[in-house]
Amino acid sequence: MVLGGDFNTSRPELLAPIAQIARECDGRSYAPGDASQEVTHYTYVTAPGPAYGTYTSSKLDYLYSTDDFTGCDSWTQKADQADYRATTVPTGVSDHAPLYGYTCGGPRLSWDMHGSVDGVVADCSAYDNNGSTLGAVEWSAADGGAAVFGGTGHLATPTPPVDSRLSLSVTAWVKIAANAPTGAIAALDGSRISGFILWYEADGATWRFGMPVADADGWNVDRVIPTVPAVAGKWTHLVATYDAVSGQMALYADGALLGTAQHTSVWKAAGAFTVGRDLVNGRPNAFFHGSIRDVRLYDYPLAPAQAADPTL
Template sequence: MPSPHAPPPTPRLARRTTGVLTSLLLSAGLVLTPTSAVHADPLERPNPPVISSTDYPECTTESCEAAGGTGVAGTFVLQAMDDDVVAFDHGWSGPPINRVPAVNGTATLELTPPGYGGWSLYARAVDADGNVSSTVYYSFVVDRLSPPVAGWDLESGPHSVPLANIVPNGPALVPGGETGWAADARLIGVDTADLDGAGHFTAGTGVVDTTRSFSVAAWVNLSDKSTDGNVIGVDGENMSALYVGYLAALDRWVLGVPHTDTQRHRWSYAIAPEAVTVGQWTHLTASVDRETDTASLYVNGELSAQTALPEAWAATGEFRVGNALYRGELTAHWNGRLAAVRVYDRALIAEDIVRGRDDNRPLMWPALTGHWNFDNDCCGEAIDLSGWDRWLALHNGTSFDVGHDWSGYGMVFDGVDDYAATAGQVLRTDNSFTLSAWARVDADTDFGVLGIEGAEQSAISVDYDA
């Protein structure tokens, strides 16, 4: 029993009692006037928040369905369980450190998950006294970005079949008109599709839905700038749903979208700012984003031009490569080489083209044309691991010894006349290319590491200059 001289007991209120009370009479004799404020214990931690999202549903013991996608933002709501919460910390790992204010006990966040697969959003509540709750997490699964829905290499070599679809059971390309093949046009040892303005390819109907987001891409090499040349089109009754290729009147790469499938219509154009160079391989990507109604033209992986899109219309006819349907007639026949046509059922961005996302390789993934690690040698030669059988022959006493990481082998040269070389050409030096190797200097003297021979001199040499 308390002493008659002791102060009355301190009233204890639940954490959620933080507002102004209009009246309250306690049996201990303490009366709070209408202007009295009652706050939670400053040493008591708030309850953790509740996290929710309709864009990325939470995994449960019963289900865990993937949603969204890499690069796709979602709305996440943090809801306080106490009235005096003034902020939240959140992040993709714990402890979360990104602080945002709470408005009426809530914070609505637009967040983009870092990648595909399983992720957790971590969060904690912060009250007016600076107390921080324990951390909670919200687990969900980000859907993997879809690979191409169709693709044709248009090249014959050890790694490709020219007209076959890279997607199992997908339609093959069917040649029409005068189609030809050019040897060593892009890759040494490969025949590449070569059209002279009279040929084309088709793949039937239903390849892509033009009323939704989609993208198409290809490597192109223009031979003649005197006429228009279309790379990829999808037919309606009168028009192709898109035109991606060369427009002679402007001397530019363009992405054109007709507003309607009629004889008379308007166009939306994305026009590249730079003139086109004949005989130069260029990568073109046309991305149609129906969430933003925007069409984007990428040239060699860089965003070159964009345009607003009209309302979509369904092109249910042929998917074609090398020409376009214009007012019911086939026109804009391509004059040049074509390779690596790809079709996606989503809008692509630059990262898809030059870096790749999820498990998808970038569209501009370089072709490996030679690879020698010297762990496997036979008969005085180093085996080529690239699949092209371009073995390196060792000359004048070149030998093998321990490699750069002590787990394999490397070649040893005497600095006088030792060298190793392939029997023939490995790549074209008039296209982009890269050479790389590990090298170690054993003597302070000039020497060459890598080189590609021309008729009179090396097209490139990687050297050590003492």
């Protein structure tokens, strides 16, 4: 359900009955520097006095949804703020600024990983983020179908499906091979290092999720380091999330929270989304050994209850 419009009040507490069943889009920020509760209405002061010819501003417009939002903004440039002492030409189409938001929808990328056609892995999302098969990747019909990686191949998109400076989530079903070395499940290429990496760490046999602090050589990575070991030969549903507002990363396995970490040194990784390897020192790195299926990429942080959903 989506409900919005001019509610003619600057007191959101009066709208509590709606807020009990729906979220207001501009009730919080969605990225560093993004303001909340932005102005949506301008009133021209016509009465004589010190304020004559200026504008007062307020928030009178609201947008609610029973789904969460991935972003919200008041388009203040479209509101009339003309100085009528000097002109009669409006600078906008209304005294109200358009308020628009984006609800949490489906994934930005969805690869079932049941096979490829002419080397192309089809994206089942609405965004056509198809992938190319690079190197040796095999396909298994077992367990509903999966890509099998032997340490020499990977999959990649031509462009980045998400912005690593903003909130995101990556999910996948993973089965690590016995005695596998460290290997990347999913990553987003920068120029020198991946913007985020979901991987298996052979040292300690654990799943990991990390986000480098800069697009630079070396290994300066904010990361979640669990203590619960991964089990080789067992299908595991992994969910990694990043909330750009709080700076918190989280990693889940089969719905259980493995750990959290902070990441605030944001930068944009403008390269390919990859499955089966990452990028370190400008070179492909950590090729995966094992099977991967049902990879999903979202442009918002999945909630803990969603992380427990094996279909996401």
